[in-house]
Amino acid sequence: MAAPTTTYTEEPALSLAMAVVAASPGPLLLLDGDLNIVAASASFSDVFDIAAGSAPGRQLSRLGAGEWDIPQLRSLLGATISGAAKIEAYEVDLRRPGRDTRRLVVHAQRLVYPDLENLRILMAVSDVTDARADEKLKDEALRQNLVLLQEVRHRVANSLQIIASVLLHNAKRTQSEETRGHLKDAHQRVMSIAALERHLVGSSDGTVEANAYFTKLCDSIAASMIGDSNQLSLTVTGAGGAVDAQVSVSLGLIVTELVINALKHAFPDGRPGKIIVYSEFRGPNWTLSVTDDGVGMPTDPEHIQLGLGTSIVQALAKQLEASVQVGPGHPGTRVAITRTKVALVEDHPAPAPDKPPVERPAA
Structure with missing residues (x-):
């Protein structure tokens, strides 16, 4: 048995579209191919002070006191009718005589009906003023x-x-x-x-560039604590990166403690040397280290004293959820504070030290 033939007509489709528009809780217009208003929702009339029932049959450009005659909008609707585009979140000002200008967001899309020659555009308008x-x-x-x-x-x-x-x-x-x-x-x-x-x-933006901050900080320390820059040098190196301002407060204190500690203990009797502050920040993962080429750590545990500086560094590192590692710098001493919250594919685990690190007396 042959399948029945379905005939599409304008009237049922148009009636359905008009019913949908009329029932819309938001400002909605149904336009034809000549930009005549076929139907308007009650909310459109309420929001834009258009007399109820007066919009259908009128040109969009002649709606109200002519405030809807907007060349840019008309051009975009023409492109939508041709199928070349559709309007998505287009913002336009509605200027009405004697009233405040309103900011509108317009969405418009051509409706496609099977076997129908008449074009229809559904246009939604939101007042976002x-x-x-x-x-x-x-x-x-x-x-x-x-x-x-x-x-x-x-x-x-x-x-x-x-x-x-x-x-x-x-x-x-x-x-x-x-x-x-x-x-x-x-x-x-x-x-x-x-x-x-x-x-x-x-x-x-609430962030600090690490290398610039550490450089200025170390310049200040060097100016007051290093008499001869040819004898002792204090430099900042590493990839650095942006760090949150609140975190940088703690990091700055850590650098201060470690640098002062190195200046006081690593170079006795006028011994020359250098101190290097290294940092690298990659999102939640970062490394900060202070390395000197001084006399190194005491080997006798009886000569190791825990001072205020050590306590400050350990407390700050704990607040930052970071670990502190102290070990030989070959020569000298290296203190590294590391925070690892996310495993990165390119990261390579650091080799385990041959011996457990020993802390130097702190300031």
């Missing part, structure tokens, strides 16, 4: 907060600089070598935070 205004207010509030934060950081850096200067001045005046050493150590700890705050003043 209030949403855009809210976004603008939020952006402005964020901008103001950033400006305020930068000002606070600038003032904090200045205050820390003053505190560091007072500490260094008192260190020069005291007669006690032990007190002078403690004051100088405190001076460098304050300077490390001040250096970070200086970097944060110029940081707009």
